[in-house]
Amino acid sequence: MNLDTKYWYLRDHKLFSVLSSSELKSICMITNFKTARKGEIILFSHDENTRVYFLKKGTLKIVEIDEKGNEIVKDLIQKGDIFGEFTLTETQSDEYAVAVSDNVICCSFRMDDFEQMLEKNPQLGLSYTKWMGFRFKRLQSKYSNLMFKDVRTRFMSFLEEWASKEGTASADEVTLKNYLTHQDIASLICSTRQTVTQLFNEFKEKGILDYSRTEIILKKTA
Amino acid sequence: MNLDTKYWYLRDHKLFSVLSSSELKSICMITNFKTARKGEIILFSHDENTRVYFLKKGTLKIVEIDEKGNEIVKDLIQKGDIFGEFTLTETQSDEYAVAVSDNVICCSFRMDDFEQMLEKNPQLGLSYTKWMGFRFKRLQSKYSNLMFKDVRTRFMSFLEEWASKEGTASADEVTLKNYLTHQDIASLICSTRQTVTQLFNEFKEKGILDYSRTEIILKKTA
DNA sequence: TGAGTTCGGTCGTCCAGCCGACAATACAGA
DNA sequence: TCTGTATTGTCGGCTGGACGACCGAACTCA
Numbered sequence: 001m002n003l004d005t006k007y008w009y010l011r012d013h014k015l016f017s018v019l020s021s022s023e024l025k026s027i028c029m030i031t032n033f034k035t036a037r038k039g040e041i042i043l044f045s046h047d048e049n050t051r052v053y054f055l056k057k058g059t060l061k062i063v064e065i066d067e068k069g070n071e072i073v074k075d076l077i078q079k080g081d082i083f084g085e086f087t088l089t090e091t092q093s094d095e096y097a098v099a100v101s102d103n104v105i106c107c108s109f110r111m112d113d114f115e116q117m118l119e120k121n122p123q124l125g126l127s128y129t130k131w132m133g134f135r136f137k138r139l140q141s142k143y144s145n146l147m148f149k150d151v152r153t154r155f156m157s158f159l160e161e162w163a164s165k166e167g168t169a170s171a172d173e174v175t176l177k178n179y180l181t182h183q184d185i186a187s188l189i190c191s192t193r194q195t196v197t198q199l200f201n202e203f204k205e206k207g208i209l210d211y212s213r214t215e216i217i218l219k220k221t222a
Numbered sequence: 223m224n225l226d227t228k229y230w231y232l233r234d235h236k237l238f239s240v241l242s243s244s245e246l247k248s249i250c251m252i253t254n255f256k257t258a259r260k261g262e263i264i265l266f267s268h269d270e271n272t273r274v275y276f277l278k279k280g281t282l283k284i285v286e287i288d289e290k291g292n293e294i295v296k297d298l299i300q301k302g303d304i305f306g307e308f309t310l311t312e313t314q315s316d317e318y319a320v321a322v323s324d325n326v327i328c329c330s331f332r333m334d335d336f337e338q339m340l341e342k343n344p345q346l347g348l349s350y351t352k353w354m355g356f357r358f359k360r361l362q363s364k365y366s367n368l369m370f371k372d373v374r375t376r377f378m379s380f381l382e383e384w385a386s387k388e389g390t391a392s393a394d395e396v397t398l399k400n401y402l403t404h405q406d407i408a409s410l411i412c413s414t415r416q417t418v419t420q421l422f423n424e425f426k427e428k429g430i431l432d433y434s435r436t437e438i439i440l441k442k443t444a
Numbered sequence: 445t446g447a448g449t450t451c452g453g454t455c456g457t458c459c460a461g462c463c464g465a466c467a468a469t470a471c472a473g474a
Numbered sequence: 475t476c477t478g479t480a481t482t483g484t485c486g487g488c489t490g491g492a493c494g495a496c497c498g499a500a501c502t503c504a
Contacts, residue, residue, distance in 0.1 A: 126337060182452065
Protein backbone atom coordinates (compact mmCIF):
# COMPACT_ATOMS: atom_id res chain seq x y z
CA MET A 1 0.00 0.00 0.00
CA ASN A 2 1.42 3.38 -0.93
CA LEU A 3 1.83 6.39 1.29
CA ASP A 4 -0.91 8.39 -0.33
CA THR A 5 -3.55 5.82 0.42
CA LYS A 6 -2.32 5.54 3.98
CA TYR A 7 -2.50 9.27 4.30
CA TRP A 8 -6.12 9.38 3.34
CA TYR A 9 -6.99 6.51 5.58
CA LEU A 10 -5.49 8.10 8.65
CA ARG A 11 -6.67 11.57 7.86
CA ASP A 12 -10.27 11.17 8.81
CA HIS A 13 -9.78 9.29 12.02
CA LYS A 14 -10.99 11.44 14.90
CA LEU A 15 -7.86 10.79 16.87
CA PHE A 16 -5.59 12.20 14.21
CA SER A 17 -7.67 15.20 13.36
CA VAL A 18 -5.56 17.34 15.67
CA LEU A 19 -2.49 16.78 13.53
CA SER A 20 -1.25 18.95 10.71
CA SER A 21 -0.91 17.31 7.33
CA SER A 22 2.86 17.22 7.50
CA GLU A 23 2.78 15.56 10.90
CA LEU A 24 0.31 13.09 9.53
CA LYS A 25 2.57 12.30 6.62
CA SER A 26 5.46 11.45 8.84
CA ILE A 27 3.20 9.13 10.81
CA CYS A 28 2.25 7.34 7.64
CA MET A 29 5.81 6.17 7.38
CA ILE A 30 5.56 4.05 10.47
CA THR A 31 2.11 2.61 10.01
CA ASN A 32 1.35 -0.85 8.94
CA PHE A 33 -1.83 -1.64 7.09
CA LYS A 34 -3.74 -4.85 6.92
CA THR A 35 -6.90 -5.82 5.16
CA ALA A 36 -9.07 -8.84 5.77
CA ARG A 37 -12.22 -10.51 4.55
CA LYS A 38 -15.02 -11.99 6.60
CA GLY A 39 -13.84 -14.78 8.83
CA GLU A 40 -10.18 -13.99 8.44
CA ILE A 41 -8.06 -13.70 11.51
CA ILE A 42 -5.95 -10.73 12.46
CA LEU A 43 -3.32 -11.94 14.80
CA PHE A 44 -1.93 -10.20 17.79
CA SER A 45 1.71 -10.96 17.55
CA HIS A 46 2.70 -11.87 21.05
CA ASP A 47 6.29 -12.57 20.18
CA GLU A 48 7.43 -9.39 18.49
CA ASN A 49 6.81 -5.91 19.81
CA THR A 50 3.33 -5.11 20.99
CA ARG A 51 1.32 -3.06 18.59
CA VAL A 52 -1.57 -0.65 18.77
CA TYR A 53 -4.31 -1.18 16.21
CA PHE A 54 -6.83 1.18 14.68
CA LEU A 55 -9.80 -0.19 12.92
CA LYS A 56 -10.37 1.92 9.86
CA LYS A 57 -13.24 0.05 8.33
CA GLY A 58 -15.47 -2.89 9.11
CA THR A 59 -16.11 -4.82 12.29
CA LEU A 60 -14.04 -7.24 14.28
CA LYS A 61 -14.67 -9.43 17.24
CA ILE A 62 -12.04 -10.17 19.83
CA VAL A 63 -12.28 -13.82 20.75
CA GLU A 64 -10.57 -16.06 23.17
CA ILE A 65 -10.44 -19.81 23.26
CA ASP A 66 -10.97 -21.31 26.68
CA GLU A 67 -9.56 -24.57 27.95
CA LYS A 68 -12.51 -26.53 26.59
CA GLY A 69 -12.00 -25.10 23.15
CA ASN A 70 -15.01 -22.82 23.26
CA GLU A 71 -14.88 -19.53 21.48
CA ILE A 72 -15.63 -16.67 23.83
CA VAL A 73 -16.39 -13.30 22.29
CA LYS A 74 -14.82 -10.72 24.52
CA ASP A 75 -15.45 -7.56 22.64
CA LEU A 76 -16.68 -6.00 19.46
CA ILE A 77 -14.43 -3.58 17.65
CA GLN A 78 -16.02 -1.17 15.28
CA LYS A 79 -14.88 1.37 12.75
CA GLY A 80 -12.76 3.95 14.49
CA ASP A 81 -12.02 1.87 17.56
CA ILE A 82 -8.58 1.38 18.96
CA PHE A 83 -7.62 -2.06 20.15
CA GLY A 84 -4.80 -4.36 20.97
CA GLU A 85 -3.03 -2.39 23.67
CA PHE A 86 -5.08 -3.39 26.64
CA THR A 87 -7.16 -6.10 25.21
CA LEU A 88 -4.14 -8.25 25.83
CA THR A 89 -4.44 -9.84 29.21
CA GLU A 90 -1.38 -10.54 31.28
CA THR A 91 -1.72 -14.26 30.86
CA GLN A 92 -0.85 -14.59 27.22
CA SER A 93 -3.97 -16.38 26.24
CA ASP A 94 -5.27 -17.54 22.92
CA GLU A 95 -6.75 -14.24 22.03
CA TYR A 96 -7.17 -12.87 18.56
CA ALA A 97 -9.36 -10.73 16.36
CA VAL A 98 -11.68 -12.13 13.71
CA ALA A 99 -13.25 -10.08 10.96
CA VAL A 100 -17.02 -10.30 11.04
CA SER A 101 -17.59 -8.09 8.05
CA ASP A 102 -15.96 -7.94 4.67
CA ASN A 103 -13.48 -5.25 3.69
CA VAL A 104 -11.87 -4.86 7.04
CA ILE A 105 -9.02 -2.40 7.05
CA CYS A 106 -6.93 -1.75 10.07
CA CYS A 107 -3.63 -0.11 10.69
CA SER A 108 -1.16 -0.55 13.46
CA PHE A 109 1.84 1.04 15.09
CA ARG A 110 4.59 -0.43 17.11
CA MET A 111 3.87 0.41 20.72
CA ASP A 112 7.08 2.35 21.21
CA ASP A 113 6.60 4.32 18.00
CA PHE A 114 3.14 5.20 19.17
CA GLU A 115 4.40 6.33 22.53
CA GLN A 116 6.92 8.57 20.87
CA MET A 117 4.16 10.07 18.79
CA LEU A 118 2.15 10.83 21.91
CA GLU A 119 5.13 12.42 23.54
CA LYS A 120 5.92 14.63 20.59
CA ASN A 121 2.32 15.59 20.19
CA PRO A 122 0.65 16.72 23.38
CA GLN A 123 -2.57 17.39 21.51
CA LEU A 124 -2.61 13.86 20.25
CA GLY A 125 -1.79 12.61 23.71
CA LEU A 126 -4.72 14.39 25.24
CA SER A 127 -6.98 13.18 22.52
CA TYR A 128 -5.86 9.63 23.15
CA THR A 129 -6.28 9.98 26.87
CA LYS A 130 -9.86 11.11 26.47
CA TRP A 131 -10.48 8.24 24.17
CA MET A 132 -9.23 5.80 26.73
CA GLY A 133 -11.34 7.40 29.38
CA PHE A 134 -14.34 6.80 27.22
CA ARG A 135 -13.48 3.16 26.82
CA PHE A 136 -12.87 2.85 30.50
CA LYS A 137 -16.32 4.12 31.21
CA ARG A 138 -17.84 1.64 28.82
CA LEU A 139 -16.05 -1.25 30.40
CA GLN A 140 -17.13 -0.04 33.78
CA SER A 141 -20.72 0.07 32.77
CA LYS A 142 -20.42 -3.43 31.34
CA TYR A 143 -19.01 -4.50 34.66
CA SER A 144 -21.79 -3.08 36.74
CA ASN A 145 -24.35 -4.45 34.36
CA LEU A 146 -22.94 -7.86 34.98
CA MET A 147 -22.93 -7.27 38.70
CA PHE A 148 -26.38 -5.92 39.21
CA LYS A 149 -28.55 -6.83 36.30
CA ASP A 150 -30.08 -10.15 35.32
CA VAL A 151 -29.65 -11.74 31.92
CA ARG A 152 -32.87 -10.32 30.56
CA THR A 153 -31.77 -6.76 31.33
CA ARG A 154 -28.27 -7.30 30.01
CA PHE A 155 -29.73 -8.65 26.81
CA MET A 156 -31.87 -5.58 26.30
CA SER A 157 -29.10 -3.12 27.15
CA PHE A 158 -26.86 -4.92 24.73
CA LEU A 159 -29.38 -4.62 21.93
CA GLU A 160 -30.06 -1.01 22.72
CA GLU A 161 -26.41 -0.11 22.71
CA TRP A 162 -25.88 -1.97 19.52
CA ALA A 163 -28.84 -0.26 17.93
CA SER A 164 -27.69 3.15 19.00
CA LYS A 165 -24.33 2.55 17.38
CA GLU A 166 -25.25 0.80 14.18
CA GLY A 167 -28.97 0.76 13.81
CA THR A 168 -30.84 2.52 11.06
CA ALA A 169 -33.85 4.10 12.67
CA SER A 170 -37.22 4.77 11.15
CA ALA A 171 -40.31 6.30 12.69
CA ASP A 172 -41.09 3.55 15.13
CA GLU A 173 -38.37 0.98 14.81
CA VAL A 174 -34.62 0.46 14.55
CA THR A 175 -33.14 -2.08 12.17
CA LEU A 176 -29.86 -3.83 12.78
CA LYS A 177 -27.86 -5.85 10.36
CA ASN A 178 -27.19 -8.99 12.32
CA TYR A 179 -23.75 -10.46 11.85
CA LEU A 180 -23.64 -12.18 15.21
CA THR A 181 -24.83 -15.65 16.09
CA HIS A 182 -26.81 -16.31 19.24
CA GLN A 183 -23.65 -17.87 20.54
CA ASP A 184 -21.71 -14.65 19.97
CA ILE A 185 -24.33 -12.56 21.68
CA ALA A 186 -24.43 -15.03 24.54
CA SER A 187 -20.78 -14.64 25.34
CA LEU A 188 -20.93 -10.88 24.97
CA ILE A 189 -23.65 -10.61 27.57
CA CYS A 190 -22.15 -13.44 29.54
CA SER A 191 -24.85 -16.02 29.17
CA THR A 192 -25.54 -19.12 27.10
CA ARG A 193 -26.76 -19.80 23.60
CA GLN A 194 -30.00 -21.38 24.76
CA THR A 195 -30.90 -18.48 27.00
CA VAL A 196 -30.31 -15.97 24.21
CA THR A 197 -32.57 -17.93 21.88
CA GLN A 198 -35.22 -18.01 24.55
CA LEU A 199 -34.98 -14.29 25.15
CA PHE A 200 -35.24 -13.51 21.46
CA ASN A 201 -38.42 -15.49 21.25
CA GLU A 202 -39.79 -14.15 24.48
CA PHE A 203 -39.36 -10.57 23.30
CA LYS A 204 -40.65 -11.39 19.86
CA GLU A 205 -43.80 -12.78 21.46
CA LYS A 206 -44.20 -9.61 23.48
CA GLY A 207 -43.86 -7.59 20.28
CA ILE A 208 -40.79 -5.74 21.46
CA LEU A 209 -38.67 -6.94 18.59
CA ASP A 210 -38.62 -9.02 15.47
CA TYR A 211 -35.75 -10.88 13.96
CA SER A 212 -34.40 -13.19 11.34
CA ARG A 213 -30.93 -14.56 10.72
CA THR A 214 -29.85 -11.42 9.01
CA GLU A 215 -31.78 -8.69 10.75
CA ILE A 216 -32.95 -7.57 14.13
CA ILE A 217 -35.74 -5.04 14.36
CA LEU A 218 -36.30 -3.26 17.63
CA LYS A 219 -39.72 -1.71 18.07
CA LYS A 220 -39.60 1.68 19.68
CA THR A 221 -42.04 1.71 22.53
CA ALA A 222 -42.88 4.89 24.36
CA MET B 223 -2.37 24.24 53.87
CA ASN B 224 0.67 26.10 52.64
CA LEU B 225 2.47 25.66 49.34
CA ASP B 226 5.50 24.03 50.85
CA THR B 227 3.53 21.19 52.32
CA LYS B 228 1.70 20.72 49.07
CA TYR B 229 4.97 20.61 47.27
CA TRP B 230 6.29 17.79 49.37
CA TYR B 231 3.09 15.88 49.11
CA LEU B 232 3.04 15.95 45.34
CA ARG B 233 6.73 15.43 44.92
CA ASP B 234 6.87 11.77 45.66
CA HIS B 235 3.89 10.68 43.66
CA LYS B 236 5.06 8.48 40.82
CA LEU B 237 3.02 10.36 38.30
CA PHE B 238 4.71 13.64 39.04
CA SER B 239 8.22 12.30 39.20
CA VAL B 240 8.79 13.32 35.59
CA LEU B 241 8.34 16.98 36.44
CA SER B 242 11.04 19.46 37.38
CA SER B 243 10.73 21.15 40.73
CA SER B 244 9.69 24.45 39.21
CA GLU B 245 6.99 22.80 37.18
CA LEU B 246 5.84 21.05 40.30
CA LYS B 247 5.66 24.32 42.18
CA SER B 248 3.39 25.87 39.63
CA ILE B 249 1.14 22.88 39.86
CA CYS B 250 0.89 23.29 43.60
CA MET B 251 -0.92 26.55 42.98
CA ILE B 252 -3.88 24.86 41.46
CA THR B 253 -4.19 21.87 43.74
CA ASN B 254 -6.73 21.46 46.41
CA PHE B 255 -6.00 19.36 49.46
CA LYS B 256 -8.39 17.55 51.70
CA THR B 257 -7.86 15.46 54.76
CA ALA B 258 -10.29 13.07 56.38
CA ARG B 259 -10.58 10.70 59.29
CA LYS B 260 -12.01 7.20 59.32
CA GLY B 261 -15.62 7.12 58.29
CA GLU B 262 -15.62 10.61 56.86
CA ILE B 263 -16.99 11.16 53.43
CA ILE B 264 -15.18 12.79 50.57
CA LEU B 265 -17.76 14.06 48.20
CA PHE B 266 -17.62 14.09 44.47
CA SER B 267 -19.08 17.42 43.60
CA HIS B 268 -21.45 16.70 40.80
CA ASP B 269 -22.60 20.23 40.41
CA GLU B 270 -19.38 22.21 40.00
CA ASN B 271 -16.58 21.27 37.64
CA THR B 272 -15.46 17.68 37.64
CA ARG B 273 -12.25 17.06 39.48
CA VAL B 274 -9.46 14.53 39.36
CA TYR B 275 -8.37 13.16 42.71
CA PHE B 276 -5.07 11.70 43.89
CA LEU B 277 -4.96 9.75 47.06
CA LYS B 278 -1.80 10.71 48.85
CA LYS B 279 -2.24 8.72 52.00
CA GLY B 280 -4.66 6.22 53.49
CA THR B 281 -7.39 4.13 51.97
CA LEU B 282 -10.79 4.95 50.59
CA LYS B 283 -13.70 2.95 49.36
CA ILE B 284 -15.95 4.12 46.58
CA VAL B 285 -19.49 3.30 47.52
CA GLU B 286 -22.81 3.61 45.86
CA ILE B 287 -26.24 3.45 47.39
CA ASP B 288 -28.70 1.37 45.42
CA GLU B 289 -32.43 1.85 45.25
CA LYS B 290 -32.99 -0.31 48.33
CA GLY B 291 -30.58 1.76 50.35
CA ASN B 292 -27.83 -0.83 50.40
CA GLU B 293 -24.27 0.28 50.39
CA ILE B 294 -22.38 -1.25 47.50
CA VAL B 295 -18.61 -1.04 47.56
CA LYS B 296 -17.51 -0.45 44.02
CA ASP B 297 -13.82 0.00 44.42
CA LEU B 298 -10.96 0.39 46.82
CA ILE B 299 -8.65 3.33 46.40
CA GLN B 300 -5.22 3.09 47.89
CA LYS B 301 -2.29 5.36 48.43
CA GLY B 302 -1.12 6.62 45.08
CA ASP B 303 -4.29 5.84 43.19
CA ILE B 304 -6.06 8.25 40.95
CA PHE B 305 -9.81 8.41 41.11
CA GLY B 306 -12.85 10.47 40.37
CA GLU B 307 -12.51 10.96 36.65
CA PHE B 308 -14.04 7.76 35.44
CA THR B 309 -15.48 6.38 38.58
CA LEU B 310 -18.36 8.67 37.86
CA THR B 311 -20.96 6.82 35.93
CA GLU B 312 -23.07 8.59 33.40
CA THR B 313 -26.18 8.29 35.47
CA GLN B 314 -25.34 10.63 38.28
CA SER B 315 -25.81 8.14 41.02
CA ASP B 316 -25.33 8.37 44.73
CA GLU B 317 -21.67 7.65 44.56
CA TYR B 318 -19.07 8.89 46.97
CA ALA B 319 -15.81 8.04 48.65
CA VAL B 320 -15.55 7.04 52.30
CA ALA B 321 -12.31 6.97 54.26
CA VAL B 322 -11.65 3.53 55.70
CA SER B 323 -8.44 4.48 57.41
CA ASP B 324 -7.44 7.45 59.50
CA ASN B 325 -5.25 10.25 58.19
CA VAL B 326 -6.52 10.23 54.68
CA ILE B 327 -4.98 12.90 52.54
CA CYS B 328 -6.00 13.48 48.98
CA CYS B 329 -5.52 16.25 46.53
CA SER B 330 -7.53 17.23 43.52
CA PHE B 331 -7.40 19.30 40.38
CA ARG B 332 -10.13 20.79 38.32
CA MET B 333 -10.53 18.62 35.27
CA ASP B 334 -9.71 21.40 32.82
CA ASP B 335 -6.65 22.47 34.79
CA PHE B 336 -5.47 18.92 34.75
CA GLU B 337 -5.98 18.64 31.02
CA GLN B 338 -3.94 21.75 30.47
CA MET B 339 -1.17 20.25 32.56
CA LEU B 340 -1.17 17.16 30.42
CA GLU B 341 -1.05 19.21 27.29
CA LYS B 342 1.84 21.33 28.45
CA ASN B 343 3.71 18.33 29.71
CA PRO B 344 3.95 15.50 27.20
CA GLN B 345 6.00 13.48 29.65
CA LEU B 346 3.28 13.77 32.23
CA GLY B 347 0.71 12.94 29.61
CA LEU B 348 2.44 9.75 28.68
CA SER B 349 2.88 8.83 32.29
CA TYR B 350 -0.81 9.36 32.90
CA THR B 351 -1.75 7.38 29.84
CA LYS B 352 0.26 4.41 31.03
CA TRP B 353 -1.37 4.72 34.40
CA MET B 354 -4.78 4.54 32.85
CA GLY B 355 -3.79 1.58 30.79
CA PHE B 356 -2.82 -0.19 33.93
CA ARG B 357 -6.16 0.54 35.53
CA PHE B 358 -7.93 -0.55 32.42
CA LYS B 359 -6.22 -3.89 32.57
CA ARG B 360 -7.19 -4.33 36.17
CA LEU B 361 -10.81 -3.60 35.48
CA GLN B 362 -10.70 -5.98 32.59
CA SER B 363 -9.37 -8.75 34.71
CA LYS B 364 -12.04 -8.06 37.32
CA TYR B 365 -14.56 -8.33 34.54
CA SER B 366 -13.40 -11.64 33.25
CA ASN B 367 -13.11 -12.96 36.76
CA LEU B 368 -16.76 -12.18 37.23
CA MET B 369 -17.62 -13.78 33.93
CA PHE B 370 -15.75 -17.02 34.22
CA LYS B 371 -14.94 -17.73 37.82
CA ASP B 372 -17.16 -18.88 40.64
CA VAL B 373 -17.46 -17.07 43.95
CA ARG B 374 -14.88 -19.26 45.65
CA THR B 375 -12.23 -18.38 43.07
CA ARG B 376 -13.10 -14.71 43.08
CA PHE B 377 -12.81 -14.69 46.83
CA MET B 378 -9.35 -16.16 46.73
CA SER B 379 -8.10 -13.89 43.94
CA PHE B 380 -9.41 -10.95 45.87
CA LEU B 381 -7.52 -11.95 48.98
CA GLU B 382 -4.38 -12.66 47.03
CA GLU B 383 -4.46 -9.34 45.28
CA TRP B 384 -5.12 -7.56 48.52
CA ALA B 385 -2.29 -9.39 50.20
CA SER B 386 0.13 -8.60 47.41
CA LYS B 387 -0.65 -4.92 47.73
CA GLU B 388 -0.87 -4.43 51.46
CA GLY B 389 0.14 -7.58 53.19
CA THR B 390 3.17 -7.93 55.40
CA ALA B 391 4.76 -11.22 54.53
CA SER B 392 6.71 -13.52 56.78
CA ALA B 393 8.31 -16.88 56.02
CA ASP B 394 5.14 -18.84 55.47
CA GLU B 395 2.25 -16.42 55.81
CA VAL B 396 0.98 -13.00 54.84
CA THR B 397 -0.81 -10.79 57.33
CA LEU B 398 -3.41 -8.24 56.33
CA LYS B 399 -4.85 -5.51 58.46
CA ASN B 400 -8.53 -6.00 57.94
CA TYR B 401 -10.53 -2.82 57.66
CA LEU B 402 -13.30 -4.33 55.61
CA THR B 403 -16.43 -6.03 56.82
CA HIS B 404 -17.68 -9.23 55.23
CA GLN B 405 -20.33 -7.09 53.69
CA ASP B 406 -17.72 -4.89 52.05
CA ILE B 407 -15.81 -7.83 50.69
CA ALA B 408 -19.02 -9.34 49.45
CA SER B 409 -19.85 -6.40 47.28
CA LEU B 410 -16.30 -6.13 46.01
CA ILE B 411 -16.33 -9.70 44.77
CA CYS B 412 -19.96 -9.42 43.81
CA SER B 413 -21.48 -11.85 46.22
CA THR B 414 -23.37 -11.77 49.52
CA ARG B 415 -22.40 -11.36 53.14
CA GLN B 416 -23.42 -14.87 54.10
CA THR B 417 -21.44 -16.46 51.34
CA VAL B 418 -18.32 -14.53 52.32
CA THR B 419 -18.67 -15.64 55.93
CA GLN B 420 -19.07 -19.21 54.79
CA LEU B 421 -15.99 -19.02 52.60
CA PHE B 422 -13.90 -17.55 55.38
CA ASN B 423 -14.82 -20.44 57.62
CA GLU B 424 -14.46 -23.01 54.91
CA PHE B 425 -10.91 -21.87 54.16
CA LYS B 426 -10.10 -21.55 57.84
CA GLU B 427 -11.16 -25.15 58.30
CA LYS B 428 -8.93 -26.20 55.43
CA GLY B 429 -6.05 -24.35 57.08
CA ILE B 430 -5.55 -22.01 54.14
CA LEU B 431 -6.13 -18.92 56.22
CA ASP B 432 -6.87 -17.63 59.65
CA TYR B 433 -8.71 -14.50 60.61
CA SER B 434 -10.18 -12.31 63.25
CA ARG B 435 -12.05 -9.04 63.04
CA THR B 436 -8.89 -7.09 62.71
CA GLU B 437 -6.58 -9.39 60.81
CA ILE B 438 -6.50 -11.87 57.99
CA ILE B 439 -3.62 -14.29 57.77
CA LEU B 440 -3.06 -16.13 54.53
CA LYS B 441 -0.99 -19.26 54.81
CA LYS B 442 1.45 -19.68 51.99
CA THR B 443 1.06 -23.12 50.55
CA ALA B 444 3.48 -24.46 48.01
C1' DT C 445 -28.47 -30.80 -6.05
C1' DG C 446 -26.98 -33.26 -2.29
C1' DA C 447 -23.96 -33.97 1.86
C1' DG C 448 -21.89 -31.88 5.58
C1' DT C 449 -21.75 -28.31 8.85
C1' DT C 450 -23.25 -24.63 11.43
C1' DC C 451 -27.13 -22.25 13.61
C1' DG C 452 -31.59 -21.90 15.94
C1' DG C 453 -35.44 -23.97 18.89
C1' DT C 454 -37.03 -26.50 22.86
C1' DC C 455 -37.23 -29.36 26.92
C1' DG C 456 -35.93 -31.30 31.42
C1' DT C 457 -32.53 -31.51 34.99
C1' DC C 458 -29.70 -29.58 38.35
C1' DC C 459 -27.03 -26.69 41.43
C1' DA C 460 -24.39 -22.46 43.02
C1' DG C 461 -25.29 -19.21 45.56
C1' DC C 462 -28.95 -15.62 46.88
C1' DC C 463 -32.14 -14.47 50.37
C1' DG C 464 -34.67 -14.16 54.75
C1' DA C 465 -34.56 -15.24 59.43
C1' DC C 466 -32.50 -15.47 63.72
C1' DA C 467 -28.83 -16.22 67.17
C1' DA C 468 -24.38 -15.15 68.93
C1' DT C 469 -20.81 -12.14 69.44
C1' DA C 470 -18.04 -7.87 69.48
C1' DC C 471 -17.84 -3.12 70.10
C1' DA C 472 -18.68 1.76 71.31
C1' DG C 473 -20.60 5.22 74.03
C1' DA C 474 -22.62 6.65 78.44
C1' DT D 475 -20.64 -1.73 83.80
C1' DC D 476 -24.79 -1.73 81.03
C1' DT D 477 -27.22 -1.06 76.63
C1' DG D 478 -27.84 -0.38 71.92
C1' DT D 479 -25.83 -1.16 67.48
C1' DA D 480 -22.87 -3.31 64.04
C1' DT D 481 -20.80 -7.46 62.67
C1' DT D 482 -20.41 -12.38 62.24
C1' DG D 483 -22.27 -17.33 62.15
C1' DT D 484 -25.56 -20.73 60.56
C1' DC D 485 -29.50 -22.90 58.42
C1' DG D 486 -33.01 -24.17 54.77
C1' DG D 487 -35.71 -22.93 51.11
C1' DC D 488 -35.81 -21.27 46.57
C1' DT D 489 -34.65 -20.02 41.80
C1' DG D 490 -32.21 -18.02 37.70
C1' DG D 491 -30.10 -19.67 34.43
C1' DA D 492 -26.37 -23.07 33.05
C1' DC D 493 -25.95 -27.41 30.81
C1' DG D 494 -26.76 -31.62 28.03
C1' DA D 495 -29.41 -33.66 24.58
C1' DC D 496 -31.72 -33.86 20.49
C1' DC D 497 -34.01 -32.08 16.22
C1' DG D 498 -35.07 -29.25 12.39
C1' DA D 499 -33.67 -25.38 9.45
C1' DA D 500 -30.44 -22.87 6.88
C1' DC D 501 -26.27 -22.13 4.81
C1' DT D 502 -21.99 -23.72 2.10
C1' DC D 503 -19.26 -25.86 -0.94
C1' DA D 504 -18.27 -29.32 -4.50
